Amino acid sequence: ASASASASYPTRLVSQPPDLIKWVRREGGLVHQAVKIAQDESRGLGLVAAEEIPKGSELIILRDHMPLRFNSTELEHEDGLDSVLVNLASQIPEELWAMKLGLKLLQERAKVGSFWWPYVSNLPETYSVPIFFPGEDIKNLQYAPLVHQINKRCRFLLDFEQEVKRSLENLKLDNHPFGGQEVDSSSLGWAMSAVSSRAFRLYGNKRTDGTRIDIPMMLPLIDMCNHSFNPNAQIVQEQDTGNAKMLVKVVAETAIKPYDPLLLSYGCLNNDLLLLDYGFVVHSNPYDCIELKYDGDLLDAASMAAGVSSPSFSAPAPWQQQILSQLNLAGEAPDLKVTLGGPETVEGRFLAALRVLLASNAETAQNCDLDTLKCISSEAPLGVANEVAAFRTVMALCVIALRHFPTKIMEDEALLKQGASGSTELAIQFRIQKKSVIIDVMRDLSKRVKLLESKEKITAEV
Numbered sequence: 001a002s003a004s005a006s007a008s009y010p011t012r013l014v015s016q017p018p019d020l021i022k023w024v025r026r027e028g029g030l031v032h033q034a035v036k037i038a039q040d041e042s043r044g045l046g047l048v049a050a051e052e053i054p055k056g057s058e059l060i061i062l063r064d065h066m067p068l069r070f071n072s073t074e075l076e077h078e079d080g081l082d083s084v085l086v087n088l089a090s091q092i093p094e095e096l097w098a099m100k101l102g103l104k105l106l107q108e109r110a111k112v113g114s115f116w117w118p119y120v121s122n123l124p125e126t127y128s129v130p131i132f133f134p135g136e137d138i139k140n141l142q143y144a145p146l147v148h149q150i151n152k153r154c155r156f157l158l159d160f161e162q163e164v165k166r167s168l169e170n171l172k173l174d175n176h177p178f179g180g181q182e183v184d185s186s187s188l189g190w191a192m193s194a195v196s197s198r199a200f201r202l203y204g205n206k207r208t209d210g211t212r213i214d215i216p217m218m219l220p221l222i223d224m225c226n227h228s229f230n231p232n233a234q235i236v237q238e239q240d241t242g243n244a245k246m247l248v249k250v251v252a253e254t255a256i257k258p259y260d261p262l263l264l265s266y267g268c269l270n271n272d273l274l275l276l277d278y279g280f281v282v283h284s285n286p287y288d289c290i291e292l293k294y295d296g297d298l299l300d301a302a303s304m305a306a307g308v309s310s311p312s313f314s315a316p317a318p319w320q321q322q323i324l325s326q327l328n329l330a331g332e333a334p335d336l337k338v339t340l341g342g343p344e345t346v347e348g349r350f351l352a353a354l355r356v357l358l359a360s361n362a363e364t365a366q367n368c369d370l371d372t373l374k375c376i377s378s379e380a381p382l383g384v385a386n387e388v389a390a391f392r393t394v395m396a397l398c399v400i401a402l403r404h405f406p407t408k409i410m411e412d413e414a415l416l417k418q419g420a421s422g423s424t425e426l427a428i429q430f431r432i433q434k435k436s437v438i439i440d441v442m443r444d445l446s447k448r449v450k451l452l453e454s455k456e457k458i459t460a461e462v
């Protein structure tokens with residue numbers, strides 16, 4: 001279930017980089033004697049256990065000065081060199097936070113004698129994220145929401161390149177944040193991908209009220225751990241009792257056998273985010289889902305195809321409209337993006353809307369609380385016929401969504417067998433997974449419909 005695909009063996013920034021484990025130890029950190037860096041079949045480099053490691057063991061400890069972070073408040077008080085960086089960072093939208101830390105990474109990459117050079121030089125030289133895909137392979141993804149995100153990032157990089165060039169022109173070498181090196185959209189893309197695929201969001205400094213600020217950091221050596229949804233290691237943050245500074249640790253969550261890889265969970269991420277930020281997709285990813293637009297006409301068509309007579313999606317009654325507004329599917333600034341798949345199977349808001357719009361009895365629907373309506377495991381809250389109609393409508397919608405893909409899974413698999421490489425393979429794997437999500441939703445709902453119908457038959461017979 002955890003099989004995944006990514007470009008396998010990226011070379012590192014320099015061919016013989018310094019020993020990262022030695023560097024961590026020299027800087028006062030800890031690396032368990034059994035932890036080694038090794039090539040991991042399809043995941044690039046990774047950490048492995050050279051011998052049995054008991055559960056609870058500390059595998060890596062980094063001291064406070066070792067993570068690479070973008071600390072603008074510290075930088076602002078420094079010299080003009082960093083004020084250029086702070087100014088550039090302020091122009092990066094929050095959602096592209098990886099670019100902000102990426103600027104700091106580019107600075108360290110260019111700096112002669114950088115403290116982080118042993119770390120930076122061990123980074124991959126290339127990344128398999130889709131901003132680097134040829135146009136043909138972006139099309140090969142066959143999935144508009146992801147293509148939209150990729151285009152947004154590419155457009156940002158091209159615009160930001162101009163912004164960076166403008167701020168650097170006429171700067172003296174002493175004030176140049178990148179040591180006089182040229183920075184273009186491809187080096188910016190390298191830095192953004194290095195960060196998005198390796199940074200972890202951890203607690204940073206404390207606010208005045210004592211709460212901690214959540215900030216992204218690059219964690220040398222720890223970021224050699226590959227991902228699994230069933231990890232055997234975990235990151236914990238602790239205060240160093242000696243000087244009250246933060247320690248970042250990796251601890252074994254289970255007993256680890258010799259030759260097992262050390263795996264962390266990067267989070268409950270769908271394949272869109274895994275591909276966009278990390279450059280890989282996970283097969284049968286339990287968090288993968290497909291995004292649809294809530295659209296009354298389309299839903300009418302789907303429910304009629306499912307055998308529902310005169311559905312009211314495109315012309316809801318005022319009481320239905322009111323519930324749609326509560327679900328933020330109508331009103332002034334509605335969020336019309338709904339998802340199928342993932343742990344919920346049908347997004348709660350969407351399921352509630354289907355149940356309400358297909359309800360025959362206004363009073364029952366209005367008296368049912370929203371949480372019950374949103375939950376797939378609340379048993380037919382508006383009656384069996386309503387539940388079956390809602391599920392059948394989603395199944396018909398799934399058929400429509402599947403037809404939108406230009407190829408079928410069998411054709412995709414045949415293409416993979418012929419031997420697609422690199423980005424083409426990733427794009428095909430991605431779209432196979434999206435179609436599989438839809439098929440899994442249909443299977444799940446079809447089982448639920450059968451169960452409901454059989455229960456109703458039994459009740460009728462009794």
Ligand SMILES: C[S@@+](CC[C@H](N)C(=O)[O-])C[C@H]1O[C@@H](n2cnc3c(N)ncnc32)[C@H](O)[C@@H]1O
Nearest residue numbers: 004006043044045197198223224226227278280
């Ligand atoms: C934090 S780094 C881990 C170390 C990395 N493998 C390296 O060679 O430096 C994250 C990257 O490792 C690869 N990776 C991690 N987990 C993976 C997985 N489950 N399947 C495929 N690739 C994975 C991806 O290229 C991802 O961008």
